[in-house]
Amino acid sequence: MTTDTSATDDRPFGTTDPASAGEEGAPFLRQDDDASGSTDLARELRRVRGLVAGSRFDDVHDAVRTVRELADHLEAVGTMVRPSDYATWGVPEHLASNPAIGSRNPVSPPLEPVVLPDATVRADLRLGIEYQGPPGCVHGGIVALVFDEMLGLANAAAKSVGLTADLRVSYISPTPLYAPLRFEARQDRVEGRKIWASATVYTGETLCARAEALFIEPRGISDAQRDRPIEG
Numbered sequence: 001m002t003t004d005t006s007a008t009d010d011r012p013f014g015t016t017d018p019a020s021a022g023e024e025g026a027p028f029l030r031q032d033d034d035a036s037g038s039t040d041l042a043r044e045l046r047r048v049r050g051l052v053a054g055s056r057f058d059d060v061h062d063a064v065r066t067v068r069e070l071a072d073h074l075e076a077v078g079t080m081v082r083p084s085d086y087a088t089w090g091v092p093e094h095l096a097s098n099p100a101i102g103s104r105n106p107v108s109p110p111l112e113p114v115v116l117p118d119a120t121v122r123a124d125l126r127l128g129i130e131y132q133g134p135p136g137c138v139h140g141g142i143v144a145l146v147f148d149e150m151l152g153l154a155n156a157a158a159k160s161v162g163l164t165a166d167l168r169v170s171y172i173s174p175t176p177l178y179a180p181l182r183f184e185a186r187q188d189r190v191e192g193r194k195i196w197a198s199a200t201v202y203t204g205e206t207l208c209a210r211a212e213a214l215f216i217e218p219r220g221i222s223d224a225q226r227d228r229p230i231e232g
């Protein structure tokens with residue numbers, strides 16, 4: 001496997017300005033497929049993940065061989081991206097490998113956030129057995145993961161950049177698997193480098209959990225980076 005050191009050029013990633021969203025919201029994040037098939041590959045691997053975690057099998061040794069061959073093939077034909085290529089704000093493509101929302105990461109839940117005109121970010125989704133914690137319910141760590149991402153996106157919608165410093169989740173009632181879930185996050189206030197944001201997840205009328213978080217803007221952020229927190 002070779003290493004790509006030139007991953008800092010312009011890529012088709014970005015966000016929608018809340019001002020241009022209608023009442024129903026507009027897709028917030030743009031993570032265009034790079035035409036290599038990587039996004040489709042991640043989609044199929046998500047299916048595999050759900051099937052492996054949620055099925056009983058008599059004998060899957062043939063599948064083990066197939067998947068091992070696939071991994072060997074990908075290792076041979078791929079160009080490894082170094083995390084350090086994406087280590088600064090303003091280099092957006094790292095989003096694709098994000099475990100909460102990355103289009104190329106098979107681990108990421110099926111998050112398709114929309115932004116509302118008031119800069120609230122909303123995501124409607126269902127989570128399958130691969131996200132199970134208590135029987136029939138979503139794992140609390142997964143709820144926290146989705147909250148963290150949604151809160152970060154709400155900051156991006158409000159044109160700010162922050163690292164999570166403190167994240168508090170109150171689990172009010174179990175978050176059911178396979179049920180329609182609605183996550184909503186919004187930025188509450190900013191004081192200097194401190195950013196407060198909050199979020200909820202409901203199934204129907206039932207509040208499952210809520211989150212409150214403090215983010216800290218990294219030192220040395222420029223106005224341009226603040227203005228375009230994901231596009232860079």
Ligand SMILES: CCCCCCCC(=O)SCCNC(=O)CCNC(=O)[C@H](O)C(C)(C)COP(=O)(O)OP(=O)(O)OC[C@H]1O[C@@H](n2cnc3c(N)ncnc32)[C@H](O)[C@@H]1OP(=O)(O)O
Nearest residue numbers: 148149152153156163164165166193194214216218219230
């Ligand atoms: C668009 C995609 C969105 C993605 C969202 C994903 C979010 C993430 O996963 S981020 C990863 C997880 N978070 C981290 O790794 C952060 C690790 N922590 C750090 O790097 C540092 O602690 C950091 C940057 C947060 C703060 O460090 P630093 O810049 O030195 O801040 P510092 O100057 O000490 O503090 C600034 C202020 O914040 C306060 N503060 C800092 N940390 C905390 C905290 N944990 N709790 C409460 N207050 C805090 C300080 O008291 C200080 O307050 P004041 O100005 O009133 O004195």
